[in-house]
Amino acid sequence: MDYISLDLEWNQAYPEQLEAVQKRLGTRLRGEVIQIGAVKLDAEMKIVGSYSVIVRPRYFRKINRHVERLTGITQDMIDLGLPLPEASERFRRWCGEDYAFLTWGPDDIPMLEDNFRAQGVDGGWLHRVYDLQKIYNRQTDGSRKQRSLEFVMEQFGIPQNLPAHDALNDAYFTALVAQKLNVPKGVAEYDRTSDLSDGVLLSDVTGDADVGDAGFRTAYEAVHAPAVAEPVCPLCGAELDCPERTVHMKGQKYLKIMVCPTHGKLLLDLRLVRNLNETFRVRRTLRVLDGETEEKIRARLAEEAANGRPRRRRRRPRGERREETAVPQETGGANE
Ligand SMILES: [Zn+2]
Numbered sequence: 001m002d003y004i005s006l007d008l009e010w011n012q013a014y015p016e017q018l019e020a021v022q023k024r025l026g027t028r029l030r031g032e033v034i035q036i037g038a039v040k041l042d043a044e045m046k047i048v049g050s051y052s053v054i055v056r057p058r059y060f061r062k063i064n065r066h067v068e069r070l071t072g073i074t075q076d077m078i079d080l081g082l083p084l085p086e087a088s089e090r091f092r093r094w095c096g097e098d099y100a101f102l103t104w105g106p107d108d109i110p111m112l113e114d115n116f117r118a119q120g121v122d123g124g125w126l127h128r129v130y131d132l133q134k135i136y137n138r139q140t141d142g143s144r145k146q147r148s149l150e151f152v153m154e155q156f157g158i159p160q161n162l163p164a165h166d167a168l169n170d171a172y173f174t175a176l177v178a179q180k181l182n183v184p185k186g187v188a189e190y191d192r193t194s195d196l197s198d199g200v201l202l203s204d205v206t207g208d209a210d211v212g213d214a215g216f217r218t219a220y221e222a223v224h225a226p227a228v229a230e231p232v233c234p235l236c237g238a239e240l241d242c243p244e245r246t247v248h249m250k251g252q253k254y255l256k257i258m259v260c261p262t263h264g265k266l267l268l269d270l271r272l273v274r275n276l277n278e279t280f281r282v283r284r285t286l287r288v289l290d291g292e293t294e295e296k297i298r299a300r301l302a303e304e305a306a307n308g309r310p311r312r313r314r315r316r317p318r319g320e321r322r323e324e325t326a327v328p329q330e331t332g333g334a335n336e
Contacts (some may be wrong), residue, residue: 201234270284
């Protein structure tokens with residue numbers, strides 16, 4: 001397998017333009033890629049090729065002054081650039097058949113995916129991506145700091161003899177850093193743990209209208225949808241019990257204690273985010289519940305019990321059948 005270190009430069013939209021374009025497209029687009037730079041390393045980590053292309057933006061066509069100053073990419077250059085569908089097709093062919101991408105930091109691939117989506121370009125070939133920054137952290141001091149490429153180059157004694165903020169140069173520097181690390185080992189470990197660091201057992205997003213999914217109309221709907229609120233245990237597949245109701249913490253954060261018969265207490269953490277079309281999406285994580293968080297949730301539950309049930313529950317008609325309220329969180333509620 002080859003490794004392809006990848007770096008992008010993108011044009012930043014001016015704020016008012018950004019909003020108008022995102023609304024019009026109904027999709028997230030924070031900037032437009034104007035340069036793709038890449039360096040190919042073979043299985044022995046030898047540099048075997050490089051690729052660079054200037055891309056002509058479609059929506060944010062005027063070069064941002066700050067971006068021009070930083071990258072040296074001018075209006076004339078992007079005007080003569082290749083349209084994204086063509087540039088990406090050529091790049092894909094250059095990548096070959098068996099490859100994995102290495103990026104410095106997590107930002108480049110999502111940016112490229114957003115750009116692809118905005119122009120209807122297939123991005124399925126961006127599937128194997130490794131953030132070299134994470135591999136670096138793991139193989140050096142184990143910290144979670146986001147070290148700059150410059151910092152790490154200096155640490156490894158790699159001379160910065162080319163201008164930075166050129167996608168090809170930065171991809172080349174990333175390749176040189178990759179040569180100082182054990183990338184095959186890093187990749188193997190990465191595949192095993194990926195996002196599951198920090199005791200996170202599950203991490204996903206539901207209802208992202210900005211990428212074409214159906215968003216949730218209300219916060220209540222988002223937080224209580226079975227697809228969101230009823231995960232099975234990621235460790236054993238068992239159905240999880242929820243002895244307490246979901247509590248609303250500050251802001252758009254909701255927490256729920258869940259219990260696996262084998263793995264004990266887990267914490268379902270839900271964050272609501274507004275989509276561009278005003279609906280909600282939910283960012284969800286599930287992890288092992290720690291004592292401190294459990295205390296916070298219990299305090300909040302006690303507070304809610306003292307203040308009476310949340311409004312929604314009070315509205316239930318009085319004549320409703322009793323057995324429907326026989327779930328544990330209903331029994332200890334305050335009188336109405
Ligand atoms: Zn379990």
